[in-house]
Amino acid sequence: MLLTILYVKDLKASAAFYDYAFGWRKTVDVPVYTEYRVNAGARLGLMPQSNTRHFLGEQLGALKPKDGCPRAEIYVQLRNAKAVIARLEKLGAKCTSPWTKRDWGDFAAYFIDPDGYVLVVSKRASPRPV
Numbered sequence: 001m002l003l004t005i006l007y008v009k010d011l012k013a014s015a016a017f018y019d020y021a022f023g024w025r026k027t028v029d030v031p032v033y034t035e036y037r038v039n040a041g042a043r044l045g046l047m048p049q050s051n052t053r054h055f056l057g058e059q060l061g062a063l064k065p066k067d068g069c070p071r072a073e074i075y076v077q078l079r080n081a082k083a084v085i086a087r088l089e090k091l092g093a094k095c096t097s098p099w100t101k102r103d104w105g106d107f108a109a110y111f112i113d114p115d116g117y118v119l120v121v122s123k124r125a126s127p128r129p130v
Contacts, residue, residue, distance in 0.1 A: 003035070003075035005045035007052060014046050045075070055110045056118065057096045073118035077106070081123040085109050088121065101125055 008014040015034045018024065024036035027043065035045040053061030055073075078084055085099060088111050096118075097110040108122035 001041055001043065001077050003043045003045055003077070005047055005073040005075055007049040007072060008046050009049060011046055011048045018044070018046065047073075055097050055120075060096060060112075073110075073120055074113075075108075075120040075122060077122050077124055079123070081107070081109075081121050084121050088119075093119070 006014070011032070011034060015029075018034075018036060019026075022036070024038055024044070026034060027037050028035035028045070032051050033045060033047050035043055038044050055061070076084075082099070089095070093111040093113065095109060095111050097108075099107060099109040099121075102108050102122075105125045106122045107125055108120050111119045111121070113119045
């Protein structure tokens with residue numbers, strides 16, 4: 001499963017836009033995050049840019065779009081997540097938040113890829129409804 005998360009200025013407005021444009025089924029709809037099931041293998045998430053400090057660290061998380069902040073995150077759930085993390089570390093990818101269990105139940109580590117995009121390697125800790 002591939003989850004792409006767009007960092008948005010106004011979550012309510014962006015969610016209304018995607019609701020009307022596509023009509024995808026929401027799989028998560030909470031005050032700080034909205035997620036849609038695009039198809040059986042892909043999801044699209046919307047997160048307020050202001051909520052990124054927790055994952056990106058103070059320096060990157062404080063940037064605004066005009067400052068060159070990351071505008072999207074590639075969130076990949078893998079069975080072999082720890083092996084991929086080891087390869088990312090060997091490649092020298094910058095880790096902004098190490099492997100740990102997250103509030104939403106997944107284990108995840110956050111990295112910055114060579115082009116400045118946020119790359120999240122994760123593993124589902126427990127089944128969640130779709």
